[in-house]
Amino acid sequence: MNANCLIDVKGLKKYYKGEEVKALDGIDLEIDQGEVVVIIGPSGSGKSTMLRSLNLLEIPTAGSIIFDGEDLANPKIDINKHRQKMGMVFQHFNLFPNMNVLKNLTIAPIKLLGKKKEEAEAYAMEMLERVDLADRADAYPSQLSGGQKQRVAIVRALCMDPEVMLFDEPTSALDPEMVGEVLEVMKKLAKRGMTMVVVTHEMGFAREVATRVVFMDGGKVLEQGTPEQVFDHPQDPRLQDFLSKVL
Amino acid sequence: MNFSDLWIVNELKRTLLVDDRYMMYVNGFINTLKITGGALIVGLIIGIIIAAIRTSYDKNKETLQLKGGIGYGILSIVNWICKVYLTVIRGTPVVVQLMIMYFVVFASSSNGVLVGIVAFGINSAAYVAEIFRAGIMSVDQGQFEAGRSIGFNYFQTMRYIIIPQMFKAVLPTLLNEFIALLKETSVAGYVGVIELTKTGNIIGGRIYEYFIPLGIVAIIYLVTVLILTALVGKVERRLRKSER
Ligand SMILES: Nc1ncnc2c1ncn2[C@@H]1O[C@H](COP(=O)(O)OP(=O)(O)OP(=O)(O)O)[C@@H](O)[C@H]1O
Ligand SMILES: [Mg+2]
Numbered sequence: 001m002n003a004n005c006l007i008d009v010k011g012l013k014k015y016y017k018g019e020e021v022k023a024l025d026g027i028d029l030e031i032d033q034g035e036v037v038v039i040i041g042p043s044g045s046g047k048s049t050m051l052r053s054l055n056l057l058e059i060p061t062a063g064s065i066i067f068d069g070e071d072l073a074n075p076k077i078d079i080n081k082h083r084q085k086m087g088m089v090f091q092h093f094n095l096f097p098n099m100n101v102l103k104n105l106t107i108a109p110i111k112l113l114g115k116k117k118e119e120a121e122a123y124a125m126e127m128l129e130r131v132d133l134a135d136r137a138d139a140y141p142s143q144l145s146g147g148q149k150q151r152v153a154i155v156r157a158l159c160m161d162p163e164v165m166l167f168d169e170p171t172s173a174l175d176p177e178m179v180g181e182v183l184e185v186m187k188k189l190a191k192r193g194m195t196m197v198v199v200t201h202e203m204g205f206a207r208e209v210a211t212r213v214v215f216m217d218g219g220k221v222l223e224q225g226t227p228e229q230v231f232d233h234p235q236d237p238r239l240q241d242f243l244s245k246v247l
Numbered sequence: 248m249n250f251s252d253l254w255i256v257n258e259l260k261r262t263l264l265v266d267d268r269y270m271m272y273v274n275g276f277i278n279t280l281k282i283t284g285g286a287l288i289v290g291l292i293i294g295i296i297i298a299a300i301r302t303s304y305d306k307n308k309e310t311l312q313l314k315g316g317i318g319y320g321i322l323s324i325v326n327w328i329c330k331v332y333l334t335v336i337r338g339t340p341v342v343v344q345l346m347i348m349y350f351v352v353f354a355s356s357s358n359g360v361l362v363g364i365v366a367f368g369i370n371s372a373a374y375v376a377e378i379f380r381a382g383i384m385s386v387d388q389g390q391f392e393a394g395r396s397i398g399f400n401y402f403q404t405m406r407y408i409i410i411p412q413m414f415k416a417v418l419p420t421l422l423n424e425f426i427a428l429l430k431e432t433s434v435a436g437y438v439g440v441i442e443l444t445k446t447g448n449i450i451g452g453r454i455y456e457y458f459i460p461l462g463i464v465a466i467i468y469l470v471t472v473l474i475l476t477a478l479v480g481k482v483e484r485r486l487r488k489s490e491r
Contacts, residue, residue: 055396057392057395057396059310059313075314075315076314080395080399083395083397084397084398087397088392088396088397090392094387094389094390094393095393096390096393096412097412098415108397111399111407112397112398112403156397160397160398
């Protein structure tokens, strides 16, 4: 494990219904500081399960996830502390519908980081500014477009100052004309050096932004490398087959 | 013909004015409200606790099982007790529960109103608990995941994110449960509580005529229920407005 490694996944397995469904079947993956790792693969290959295991939304059947020197898969550790440092963005935004944008952004920093309301709000406004949504601070999620919702959701995670951001198909639920604005925000984030793990079907984004592309199928990592290696010189036949369908 | 000779006027006089009988209705109605209000509070408190236990069992059993230790064992026993409670309370008539409370459990107490509050409270709690549980389950699972992924623990997620949304979803159902409770308390007369229904019964017995006294009782219930129903409608409209 190199010194830059932020998350070290070893032998990660996740089975459902006994051993009938092997959603993850032995994953080894190192994610370094500042990397943008894009995970691709066919439907049902285990991408979401893999991502959700990183912050233990799914409880692994076996294996270890070393983050900040602790094994997250160990049930004895305080997972909540670690989750604060792992921002997550969902396909369906999951904003809190009963709170306005500002409240969505500040509730966790206030309750969990012990920030003062003014301080948390000032920080949230600064972050909103970066995604051009400062003028919607008082709006409720139902008053926002899909693209705006997802940008707010990204900011909500960022307000906790995470060490890594996890994205599970952040643009899949968006109308096509709104995909761009969300990817733009993610690109900016990558440029600022944020460590990101992104599950997406946006191959253009993967090619342009990823430092590494990981191809999964059948609960296994079958191939990984730079975008050029994976997209232009795929080795694994299943990756070749997958790319021929999506590109 | 003299107005005061009319049958109906005479009857109303006998049921309401003679011996200040209207005060009996007032007192009876006050007892009805006392039992309903008290039972409502008892039901809410116990109901919330049971719903909390049942949902935390459903949502945490996987984690607790993996964690080992006695946490899972305790929670599953408590959860089992709650389930038995719900089954018994919802599977037996409230009158029987009331009589067991009065003649067996609190045999030494003659405070019927208090026993009524306890009995109807415990009964109502079973229904309130299931309303809350359904409400919590109806909140999108994504909300739960958003809360947990940001670092809130189970109870913080419940408190800050799930319960405020759940409350909005169940408020109309909850208010309807209370309207049902108000009407249910009419059987408290079985254990000697002189609430509204019993009052009508007693006055009927005194004047050998039941139509007017019970009619008045029915009207008081009806008007109260109509007022409460209008309130529920208002709450529902306001909630729907804030959804948008
Ligand atoms: N709760 C569950 N119970 C049983 N099987 C599950 C469960 N969750 C996921 N699976 C199975 O695990 C496998 C991997 O699912 P996963 O959602 O990780 O795939 P994915 O790569 O994210 O697919 P998609 O691109 O469609 O989102 C699938 O076969 C799925 O059916
Ligand atoms: Mg998925």
